[in-house]
Amino acid sequence: MEQEISNPAISDILNEQRLKNIVYPARLFRTRLNEEFLRANRTRRPFLFIKVYSHQYDFFGWGRPSRIVEKTWRISVLTMFSHLRFIDVLGYLTDESGIGIILLNSDMNTLESIRKEILHKLNDAGLIQALRHKPKSPIFQAYIYTGLQEKDNLEMDEALKKFNSTNGSFFSLERLNLDHIWQHPHKIKYRHAIKRLVDVSCSSLALIVLSPILLFCAAAVKISDHKGPVIFKQTRVGRNGKLFTMYKFRSMYVDAEERKKELMAQNETGGKTFKMKNDPRIYPFGHVLRKFSLDELPQLINIIKGDMSIVGPRPPIPSEVAEYEPWHRMRLSVTPGLTCIWQVSGRSNISFEGQMRLDNDYIRRDGKLGDDFKLILKTFKVVFKGEGAY
Incomplete structure (x- = not known):
């Protein structure tokens, strides 16, 4: 199996968490994402595709990188990883900049649950003050795919806007499109x-x-x-x-x-x-x-x-x-x-x-x-x- 080049920040977290999930190489992960896309068309069960960038905390917008910023990022990512089940899919992104996660049978409620848990853990760690300054970029780029008729997705668009307006520090959420999956050379x-x-x-x-x-x-x-x-x-x-x-x-x-x-x-x-x-x-x-x-x-x-x-x-x-x-x-x-x-x-x-x-x-x-x-x-x-x- 091919070796992936990853930022040490991601590698440390993967080792620390000791995940039971296989971490797929980028090419195989892209294949799995395509498979889940087609499967959702048949089953009409939603899934989430989440990108976790290893350099995210470097441009959070809270000034220069600091221990507080890095620790906030690590807690957020570790909380996300803690929600992985054996049926979920984990793999490297094609551009080698981070990790991709596919949460099966999951929707916006799943993300909201993760957000609340992140806030709770940051509060326990005394880091909640780090969120007073809104980050330039969310920690996670998330995409949702439902496999439903387009008229049902159009009704969901307003819910997406509302979700993004209240979750800007942690998630940017949009609908998954085919060009998010098909990676052209x-x-x-x-x-x-x-x-x-x-x-x-x-x-x-x-x-x-x-x-x-x-x-x-x-x-x-x-x-x-x-x-x-x-x-x-x-x-x-x-x-x-x-x-x-x-x-x-x-x-x-x-x-x-x-x-x-x-x-x-x-x-x-x-x-x-x-x-x-x-x-x-x-x-x-x-x-x-x-x-x-x-x-x-x-x-x-x-x-x-x-x-x-x-x-x-x-x-x-x-x-x-x-x-x-x-x-x-x-x-x-x-x-x-x-x-x-x-x-x-x-x-x-x-x-x-x-x-x-x-x-x-x-x-x-x-x-x-x-x-x-x-x-x-x-x-x-x-x-x-x-x-x-x-």
Whole structure:
């Protein structure tokens, strides 16, 4: 088993505690974390992933490191370790800066119980005065994963904010996302930087080259239905659930959203998204815009802003995301895009579940630029044919 390089502060605590738990090497610990992530999707039982940094007390914010600061840190960490059960998982973090803990079948109540015990022990040790100055960084970075439908997680967001407002000295708590688990090698991180450079340069060039088409589309939209705006702005869900405003040429009548409820029974995707071939809310020229994806051209601005990429899963609307199953949300772990696998594999003719699987398949490819280039070429071919768009 590989040896891990750890700060002596962590090593001393591990030896002092004499834990019965195996301390996994970083690679195996990452594998276990991924396994628990997938298991929670099936069992719907929450777990906590907690990072303990060995250098934490060095920048607590209480001035220079002192015996009081170090002792406070040690008591806090030892208290955390005392809550480990034989079913829990302990291992080194990939960046070799500390230890990771997976507390199975645990939630915010578990963290609150640990916090109260830490306070009690600090009080007994006469160190409670050290907490009068709020630390710059919490002692523990904690992540919670429930495996529940997204609408249940959205209800939990307010509870997370409340928890963080009262536990700032000990925990920073947020929802666990896929990119907290999947650790890309450095060369892939460079790919992401290159991809961003390609996105900005190509989108800027496209706006200039396509400006005559953009002006024509804008004029045609205004003439076709002068009552509404040329650009349709809609809130979409981006990477890790971040909301942003997406731009499109308006292809529907201004009362489209109000009429949607009347048409839900005719949804042809069999899932959370709404699509129908002969949608009466689309005005005549709007069908042309959609057939050749001209309505999507204003999203070049979203790409330049960083909300989107050229290639990536299409950004959903919040009401769709609220109905997501846990494995559906995996597609939100990357920046959304103009085109992806299912856009070149049948477009709207593919069922909702099929779209989700194809998007997740793209994520597993680790953002290879060669694959992105192939998808862009296929997109041109599909757009010119106009198949599967409605």
